[in-house]
Amino acid sequence: MTHPTAGQPRPRLRELKFLAVGAGTGLVSWFVLAGLILSVAPVVTLPLLPRTARAARRLAAFERRRTGEFLGTPIAPPQPLDGDDIGAVLTSPDMRRDVSWLTLQATLGTLAGLVAVSAPAGVVQNVVIAALWPYLPEVTTTLNHPVESWGDATLALATAAAYGTVGALLIPTLARWYARISAVRLAPRRISLAERLAEVTATRAAALEAHGTELRRIERNLHDGTQNRLVAVVMHLGMVERALHRDPESALPMVLTAQNAATDALSELREVVRSIYPPVLIDRGLPGAVSALVSHCAIPATYEARDLPRAPAAVEAAAYFVVAEALTNAVKHSGARQITVVLHADDGLLTVEVTDDGQGGADETLGTGLLGIERRVAAFDGTTLLHSPLGGPTVLRAAIPLGV
Amino acid sequence: MRIVIAEDDALLRAGLTHLLRAEGMEVTSAVDNPTDLLAAIAADRPDVAVVDVRMPPTFRDEGLRAAVEARRRQPGLAVLVLSAHVEDSYATELLADGAGGVGYLLKERVGKVADFLEALERVAGGGTAMDPEVVAQLLVRRRSDDPLLSLTPREREVLALMAEGHSNATIAGLLVVSDGAVHKHIGNIFSKLGLPTTDGRHRRVLAVLAYLKA
Numbered sequence: 001m002t003h004p005t006a007g008q009p010r011p012r013l014r015e016l017k018f019l020a021v022g023a024g025t026g027l028v029s030w031f032v033l034a035g036l037i038l039s040v041a042p043v044v045t046l047p048l049l050p051r052t053a054r055a056a057r058r059l060a061a062f063e064r065r066r067t068g069e070f071l072g073t074p075i076a077p078p079q080p081l082d083g084d085d086i087g088a089v090l091t092s093p094d095m096r097r098d099v100s101w102l103t104l105q106a107t108l109g110t111l112a113g114l115v116a117v118s119a120p121a122g123v124v125q126n127v128v129i130a131a132l133w134p135y136l137p138e139v140t141t142t143l144n145h146p147v148e149s150w151g152d153a154t155l156a157l158a159t160a161a162a163y164g165t166v167g168a169l170l171i172p173t174l175a176r177w178y179a180r181i182s183a184v185r186l187a188p189r190r191i192s193l194a195e196r197l198a199e200v201t202a203t204r205a206a207a208l209e210a211h212g213t214e215l216r217r218i219e220r221n222l223h224d225g226t227q228n229r230l231v232a233v234v235m236h237l238g239m240v241e242r243a244l245h246r247d248p249e250s251a252l253p254m255v256l257t258a259q260n261a262a263t264d265a266l267s268e269l270r271e272v273v274r275s276i277y278p279p280v281l282i283d284r285g286l287p288g289a290v291s292a293l294v295s296h297c298a299i300p301a302t303y304e305a306r307d308l309p310r311a312p313a314a315v316e317a318a319a320y321f322v323v324a325e326a327l328t329n330a331v332k333h334s335g336a337r338q339i340t341v342v343l344h345a346d347d348g349l350l351t352v353e354v355t356d357d358g359q360g361g362a363d364e365t366l367g368t369g370l371l372g373i374e375r376r377v378a379a380f381d382g383t384t385l386l387h388s389p390l391g392g393p394t395v396l397r398a399a400i401p402l403g404v
Numbered sequence: 405m406r407i408v409i410a411e412d413d414a415l416l417r418a419g420l421t422h423l424l425r426a427e428g429m430e431v432t433s434a435v436d437n438p439t440d441l442l443a444a445i446a447a448d449r450p451d452v453a454v455v456d457v458r459m460p461p462t463f464r465d466e467g468l469r470a471a472v473e474a475r476r477r478q479p480g481l482a483v484l485v486l487s488a489h490v491e492d493s494y495a496t497e498l499l500a501d502g503a504g505g506v507g508y509l510l511k512e513r514v515g516k517v518a519d520f521l522e523a524l525e526r527v528a529g530g531g532t533a534m535d536p537e538v539v540a541q542l543l544v545r546r547r548s549d550d551p552l553l554s555l556t557p558r559e560r561e562v563l564a565l566m567a568e569g570h571s572n573a574t575i576a577g578l579l580v581v582s583d584g585a586v587h588k589h590i591g592n593i594f595s596k597l598g599l600p601t602t603d604g605r606h607r608r609v610l611a612v613l614a615y616l617k618a
């Protein structure tokens with residue numbers, strides 16, 4: 001027997017609770033099963049299936065969490081349901097698994113729960129009968145033995161003790177046994193090697209595609225930006241050369257144009273280097289690099305990073321770029337007084353959210369900055385969402401798959 | 405000389421327009437996309453169109469394709485294509501119709517204004533102006549039994565300059581030799597490569613380019 005420790009429910013109470021709540025889940029399972037059958041059987045009700053399937057998922061998720069906690073090892077959730085595609089839901093192997101678990105919970109789960117609850121119920125009932133028999137006419141113990149004397153009352157107490165003993169011995173074993181068979185059905189099905197291979201192939205293709213997009217982006221920046229600026233330098237110097245022979249006075253504006261173009265070329269080159277891999281990321285990692293960005297922002301900005309795992313260098317660079325570009329945009333166009341930057345990771349997505357309290361009305365068709373963000377994020381199979389009603393606030397949210 | 409410019413980079417478009425006007429040329433239109441280029445050529449009837457390879461909407465080879473299309477619609481239209489990088493296959497596409505009046509230069513060649521103007525005039529006059537980089541690409545991709553290997557170093561130099569579109573006199577000036585010496589080298593080159601001798605400078609250059617890209 002384990003000794004109860006402070007702050008933790010006594011083991012048997014914990015096991016009793018697990019089974020008792022399971023009985024409740026079991027009863028709900030009957031309704032969900034009925035709902036599933038009613039969604040499928042009459043065919044015309046099929047559009048309801050995704051909703052009932054999601055209800056089944058929620059119930060299973062509740063039990064999965066409970067069972068995982070009870071066993072001390074969390075149970076991994078299955079793949080989420082894909083939208084409202086009825087065919088996909090119907091044929092999904094996860095759906096068959098859900099139905100199998102619901103059936104188990106509705107039957108054995110309910111039964112185990114009721115058995116478990118009956119032990120303490122029997123103890124209480126028999127003790128009450130033993131104490132109050134003189135006032136209760138024609139009362140019997142829970143084992144149908146009439147209680148008409150203090151001797152019978154002693155027997156009732158003995159019966160209570162028997163319930164308690166059987167319960168104490170049975171409930172932990174029953175709870176562990178049921179938790180284990182339930183966990184097997186709640187866990188995601190084992191993925192076959194072929195399915196895993198298809199998954200890896202798809203991920204690899206997506207990664208190669210992302211890499212290609214990234215290379216094209218860099219080429220485009222160098223070709224249309226830096227190279228053109230340098231051509232302008234050379235072209236204007238050529239014009240200067242001609243002007244010096246013809247009319248030296250007229251050369252000055254061209255010299256200045258050449259100088260500006262050279263300066264632009266340098267700053268674009270710096271931009272390209274930064275966009276390939278910001279040097280500060282190497283030095284400080286993503287949280288530190290973004291923190292530096294935020295502290296240099298011309299508008300007061302707060303920054304929060306929640307549970308950030310290490311992400312592939314390219315993903316961190318993209319996230320950094322999104323923050324940098326969003327801050328630049330906000331400073332240039334929003335008129336905001338406060339900016340909030342939040343970075344967090346869940347469901348395999350690194351999410352960057354930049355909110356400002358400015359005038360709103362930002363549009364990805366207007367600013368090259370926003371277009372750059374979209375391109376950059378799309379290269380990693382991510383999504384960009386811009387919400388900027390007139391009058392603000394503006395929220396830019398970019399989600400990039402962590403790819404791990 | 406009447407010129408239409410197509411270049412999507414605003415600074416380069418303005419710079420090129422300014423440069424050509426300062427040199428006494430007439431820039432009739434300066435546009436930033438292939439559609440406007442075709443319209444401007446039809447309306448202005450220029451002597452030569454100066455066209456950037458990469459233009460909207462997809463920023464690939466729109467300018468090149470517009471140039472080829474413009475020459476199809478208006479045979480004999482001279483086109484000088486400018487690009488930030490050169491690709492010998494692009495030159496091949498431009499030369500595919502067998503007519504002259506084609507130039508293909510790196511954008512930065514504009515900086516050597518005198519040479520650029522000379523190339524522009526050559527192209528407008530039905531000649532060719534191939535970037536040295538293009539010619540270099542054409543000259544390296546050769547097999548081991550290539551007759552080019554039988555050329556002397558000096559003959560190779562002459563061949564390269566000829567492929568770029570230069571006249572005998574210019575070649576002689578660049579190599580610091582006499583016109584007669586250049587003429588002799590060219591005769592040797594043509595017989596070594598088995599090319600028929602043709603009169604007319606432009607036709608001769610086209611024959612050389614056709615040989616090199618084969």
